[in-house]
Amino acid sequence: MPVSIRPLHPVFVGEVAGIDCRSPLNPAEVTAIESGMDQYAVLVFRDQDLADEEQIAFTRHFGELEGYSTPGHIRRRAEQRLGPGIADFSNLDKDGRIMSAEDRVWFFKLGDRLWHSDSSFRPVPAKYSLLSGRVIPSWGANTEFADMRAAYDALDERAKAEIEDLVCEHSLIYSRAAIGFTDLTPGEIAAFRPVHQPLVRTHPVTGRRSLFLAAHAGAILGWTIPEARMFLRDLTEHATRPEFVYSHTWQPYDLVMWDNRQTMHRARRFDRNEVRDVRRTTLGGNAPLIEQRM
Numbered sequence: 001m002p003v004s005i006r007p008l009h010p011v012f013v014g015e016v017a018g019i020d021c022r023s024p025l026n027p028a029e030v031t032a033i034e035s036g037m038d039q040y041a042v043l044v045f046r047d048q049d050l051a052d053e054e055q056i057a058f059t060r061h062f063g064e065l066e067g068y069s070t071p072g073h074i075r076r077r078a079e080q081r082l083g084p085g086i087a088d089f090s091n092l093d094k095d096g097r098i099m100s101a102e103d104r105v106w107f108f109k110l111g112d113r114l115w116h117s118d119s120s121f122r123p124v125p126a127k128y129s130l131l132s133g134r135v136i137p138s139w140g141a142n143t144e145f146a147d148m149r150a151a152y153d154a155l156d157e158r159a160k161a162e163i164e165d166l167v168c169e170h171s172l173i174y175s176r177a178a179i180g181f182t183d184l185t186p187g188e189i190a191a192f193r194p195v196h197q198p199l200v201r202t203h204p205v206t207g208r209r210s211l212f213l214a215a216h217a218g219a220i221l222g223w224t225i226p227e228a229r230m231f232l233r234d235l236t237e238h239a240t241r242p243e244f245v246y247s248h249t250w251q252p253y254d255l256v257m258w259d260n261r262q263t264m265h266r267a268r269r270f271d272r273n274e275v276r277d278v279r280r281t282t283l284g285g286n287a288p289l290i291e292q293r294m
């Protein structure tokens with residue numbers, strides 16, 4: 001069965017048919033999915049009952065897994081439920097129990113409910129993320145996506161000119177402070193040192209421009225903090241207007257793949273007494289977008 005993609009939203013997001021993510025892909029299939037990603041920025045694959053190793057193998061068709069020396073989370077390896085190469089976005093502790101509402105890891109996860117782009121707080125931000133839904137709560141827990149190309153296109157010419165060369169500082173410190181979680185250790189504060197990212201980026205294949213926004217952005221170089229925060233808040237409000245947003249209602253074994261270079265996303269509420277087991281693999285970007293003058 002050839003690969004086909006059906007649009008799920010007027011401006012982005014497609015649903016893929018004709019792919020079994022557990023089997024190795026041939027070059028034509030890889031090309032079809034990559035060009036689908038370039039066009040749709042988010043692709044949904046239904047009924048993909050993947051083991052972790054199969055998810056990792058599928059992900060590697062599209063590049064190198066993200067690897068880094070600094071932590072993107074506060075859980076140490078020994079405290080983790082899953083093996084290397086796959087990130088645990090569940091509400092479970094390493095023994096498979098629902099984590100305490102007072103767990104620092106839980107506080108940290110709550111920050112993912114703010115609009116963001118994965119790893120924008122790293123010098124080399126992520127390319128694709130792939131989230132596999134294994135156990136889905138009975139209520140809520142959607143993942144929402146916003147098209148940052150459409151958001152950029154909808155800006156007026158004055159706004160486009162104003163943001164053209166702006167550089168933002170991104171850090172987990174900013175996104176966690178935004179929900180009042182400031183209880184970071186000195187080691188975490190050092191590891192989460194802000195990085196520089198351009199506010200406007202250009203897709204390497206399509207040449208389309210997009211807003212590179214995230215809750216991790218907390219400063220604009222050369223601007224006062226209040227002015228920068230207010231401007232970033234306004235831009236985020238613009239970029240997440242309903243016409244640019246797709247809300248994904250999860251079914252078990254959905255695999256959703258998104259391009260962090262062209263979209264933002266956020267998690268939505270669910271009953272924390274129910275299990276939500278979702279697992280993410282992530283592809284790294286190629287290089288820093290701009291020189292890190294720190």
Ligand SMILES: [Fe+2]
Pocket residue numbers: 112116117118265
């Ligand atoms: Fe995320």
